[in-house]
Every structure is written in structure tokens, then in C-alpha cells.
Amino acid sequence: MRYFILCLSFFLYLNVLSAQSNSYTISFENAVHHEAKVKATFPNIDQDTLSVRMSRSSPGRYALHEFAKNVYGFRAFDSKGNPLEIVRPDPYQWKVYGHDGTVKIEYLLFANRGGGTYSQVDETHAHLNIPATFMFAPSLEERPIEVTFDTREDLNWKVVTQLHLVSGTTYTAPNLQYFMDSPTEISDFGRREFNVDGQTIQFVLHHNGTDEELDTYFEKVKKVVLAEKEVYGELPNFDYGRYTFLACYIPNASGDGMEHRNSTILTSTRSLADGGMEGNIGTVSHEFFHAWNVERIRPQSLEPFDFEEANMSGALWFAEGFTSYYTNLILCRAGLMAPEEYIEGLAGTFNYVWNSPARQFFNPIEMSYQAPFVDAATSVDPVNRENTFISYYSYGSVLGLALDLALREKGLNLDGYMKLVWEIFGKTQIPYKIKDLQNTLGEYAGKKFADTFFNSYIYKSEMPNYKNLFETVGVLLKTNPEVAYFGAYAALDGDGNGEIKSNPTIDSPAYIANLDKGDIITAINGEPFPDGQQFDAYLLQFKPGDVLKIEFERFGKPKTTQVKLVSSPTYVISPSEKEGDELTKKQRDARKDWLKLK
Known part of the structure; x- marks a missing residue:
């Protein structure tokens, strides 16, 4: 009897929830032509009037993507199936x-880009980014949402998503923000978990x-998860106790x-057998660190996320950039990248940031605004x-590196x-302002240290x-003054x-000689x-000098000019011992602690 009462209560709850919820169904009969x-x-x-619209932006992205461009065949009806009047006041919404x-309502969606921003429907899968797929009613954004994915059984499709399972292929979200943040993969996929x-x-x-390739790759994924948990000391409390890599x-x-929030999209054309195992x-x-x-x-600045406008934040040098700093550092700590490879691999990002003339125009906050x-x-x-422009991923990454090494000189580290x-x-889950990051660094490493870092390198x-800073961990930073520098990239145009x-880079030889793109x-x-x-x-x-x-x-x-070459500003980054320098015990210990070497 107690079990019956519990079941009855649950079904009554579902009925009440259903009456108060916005509900969706999506099907894929014409997947061969990329339609849902x-x-x-x-x-x-x-x-009197209900406005429904497609999102213009997507969580994790900051630009506008105008998802309404892929919607057609829109129709609206009342509860009895009678057609309703529709007015389009702008490109993004339908007033009913x-x-x-x-x-x-019902509509057709064309979807054929399988990545993190858009959706893709074909006979291999239905890869759904929710803002690119589903219309929403802004006035009803706090309502629960129920969605049913009508899968293709003939293609052996299954559903995986961070949404909460009700039954079968029906899932729920507590509100619009959660729904929009819940990508869904529907395909004949393989699954591993720990x-x-x-x-x-x-x-x-x-x-x-093959399953064997998946097994091998999953072992790498597990090492990444555990190495990143070590940075923070714990995992986040994931909703429903689960995190999903899609x-x-x-x-x-x-x-x-x-x-x-509780999942991430990972897409690549590289198979595991063709370079994807490492690539x-x-x-x-990177994406799991974002958890x-x-x-x-x-x-x-990103709370709440706005689905009707672009989302601008001055904190991306930290949110994306510090995450980028940890991306390869974690691979090194997890034993998936050799220490020498990691150290030498810093050069590309470092040169991009260090040698960019863009720093005379924008600081990291202003770069984030871009x-x-x-x-x-x-x-x-x-x-x-x-x-x-310098990518806030790269700019923040090299600043994260500098902050980590500077903290280590004080007996602290960026992990702390x-x-x-x-x-x-x-x-x-209290959203921060940039000043909060500065104050927290002051609490951790001292106000003077924090003020110097932020006033010099962030503001x-x-x-x-x-x-x-590199010398403290036995790393050499040097240029080659014998290498010539031109300042622009040229390539054959097909006519010889x-x-x-x-x-051309500002103040480079090509720039001074008045050469230009094209x-x-x-x-x-x-x-x-x-x-x-x-x-x-x-x-x-x-x-x-040539x-x-x-x-x-x-x-x-026809025109002529003269280009006087100068020394290349490109730096090489390498372990000092590779150049014949012997490390001190202090340098060895510092590097070992930095890279968590065994």
C-alpha cells in the first residue's frame, strides 16, 4: 500500500508539473536532409499575445549567431487545433x-553543423545545441520544461543529456536557463563511466x-579528471550527481x-585512430576545467545569460585564459604530455602575446570585451x-603562467x-566582479602583490x-638575433x-616599407x-640588416619598395639543461612542484 501511495503521489506530481510546464517534442523523419x-x-x-522567439546567442559563446535563420514552416494553433494569427515584428520572434x-506551435529546423554552437541532424546523429534548436517564450522563462526526443529506432539512436530523465526519452529542466544550457546527443554512441x-x-x-580505442581513450579522460580535481581539492556538486562528456x-x-554546467560538447573530425587519441x-x-x-x-557580467543579445564580459582573460593556462599543464601533470614538450610548447602562445602590437590599444579586460x-x-x-587583437584565451594564459611562477617565488602557487x-x-555560486579577483589575490598573497599584478597587467x-620568472623553474627564454624578420606573411597566388x-605588423619592416595585405x-x-x-x-x-x-x-x-630586415623578435622556450645549463636543486624542486613530477 505504501509503495502504491508513493507511486500515486509521483504520478500526481507529474500531472501537476505537466499542466504547468512548457513541453516540446522533436522528431527526425527527414534527417537525411538535415531537418528536424x-x-x-x-x-x-x-x-492576450504570446511572443515566441529563437535565441540569438548560446551559453559558452559571446557573439550573436541568429539561430532564427534556420527556422521555416512555422505555424501556431490553439488547444483545439484552430490556426492562430502570427505577426513577425523582427527577424527573431513570432507574435501569436x-x-x-x-x-x-510547430516548425521545421535545418541543422547541419556539428559543434558546440549549432545543431546537426543527419542519419548519423541528432547533435542538438538547445538554443540553436528550440524556440522559447521569454515571458514564461521560469516555467519547468519537458522535452521528448522522438528517436530513430531504425538507426539504433539513444539519448544522452544533462537534463533529468522522466521516462523513456522524455526529460525535464527546471527553467529556461537550465534547458538552454543542456546540449543533447542522440546517436548510436558508446558509453564509459567511473x-x-x-x-x-x-x-x-x-x-x-572500436570499443578498444574508446577504452584506451577513456583512461586518458580519467587521468585528466583526477588531475583537475587535485587543483581544486574536490569536484563540484554536479546536478543529479553526474557529469557527462558528449x-x-x-x-x-x-x-x-x-x-x-554538468556536461560539455567535444567535437572533432579526427578519429581516435587518426591522431585523435592525442590531438x-x-x-x-580545457572544457572540464570549466566545470x-x-x-x-x-x-x-554573464549572469543571467542573455539569449536575446550578445554577452560581453571583461573577465574572459580569467574565465577562458586561466583555463587555457591549465589545459596543457594538466596534461603534463596527468602524464599525458612530456615535461619538455609542455615547456617548449609554451613558445607559440607566448610569442603571439608578447610580440603583438595590440597591447598598445587594449588591456586584458578590453580584449575580453572584443x-x-x-x-x-x-x-x-x-x-x-x-x-x-590578442585572444583573451592566449592573453589570459600567459598571465596565468606569470602569476603561477610569481606566486611560487613566495612559496604559494596558482592552484592555491x-x-x-x-x-x-x-x-x-556568488558571481564575481574583477575587483573581487583582485581582493581574493590580496587575501591569498598580500595586498601589495595583488595590487601590483592587477594594476600593471590587468588594468x-x-x-x-x-x-x-622562467629561471626560477630552470627554463630558458631567448631569441636568435641572427634570424631575419620581415613582418608579414606571403604565399604564391597561383600565377607565380x-x-x-x-x-603587416605595426612597425615591422614590411609595415615601414608601406607594403599592405593584398x-x-x-x-x-x-x-x-x-x-x-x-x-x-x-x-x-x-x-x-639585409x-x-x-x-x-x-x-x-606596378610599384617598388625596399624592406630592411631586422632581427626576429620570436622567442624560444626550452628547459635550461637542454642548452647545457645545470639546474640548481632549488630550480629542480620548483619545476617538480610546478609540473607535479613524480
């Missing part, structure tokens, strides 16, 4: 009039490989990674990003600071003394000439543009 059919019901409406307290402190970490992989490593996917694990590392930093250690223009945003007009930020803002765009493909180089020192050789390799025959006579065409008119 979506139906939704909005009951108990107490306003004349209902009887219930509005039912338990960490009472919570389940599951890795779901849609791929064309991986699609298939030829029709698009390379991407996108974090969510894809970095995205695993702490950005999902729960949350910038106030996200709506660069984060998978598209435009057709040319821009001068080579000279005016991240733990404190986690305790104050992550576990409590301004100065650079730390990396040479001295060379085209300058990038905006110029066609016809001769260098009286010789044709090199055929069959990379331009950078061609320049190795010259020395700093002058190149450049003959080129601009808008069809």
Missing part, C-alpha cells in the same frame, strides 16, 4: 494572437572506431568544445585583428589561489619579467607571384617570387 520537426505547447497563458489560453567521491563521470563517444569524433562534425584530449582538459572556472566560478566580434562571429568587411576563489565564489597592458596574406609581389632582388618554398623558409638565407628590393603590384599598378 519541432512541436511545442505553452499552456495556461494569461496574456487569438489563443484560448494555450498556444501550440565514480569519483560518489559522483558519476560518464564519457559518451559517437565515433566510427563527444562526437566523426568526419561530418566541426572541431569544437563547449562547456556547460583531442586537450579539449577534454569550476566559468560554470560555477561565474563572472557577474569577444562578441571574434567568438565564432562572422562579418564580411576586412579587419585589422593582426594589430589590434584558484582553490580560494572556488571556496569564496564557486561553491557558494594596464604591461608584461611581467618572464625571463626571471606572391601575395601578402596578412596585415599586394602582389612579382620579384625580390630581381628574382621571381620563390616557387615551391615557404616564404619563412626562403627568408632564412638573409640576415638582419635590404630586399620588392617589386609588387597594387590594384594592377
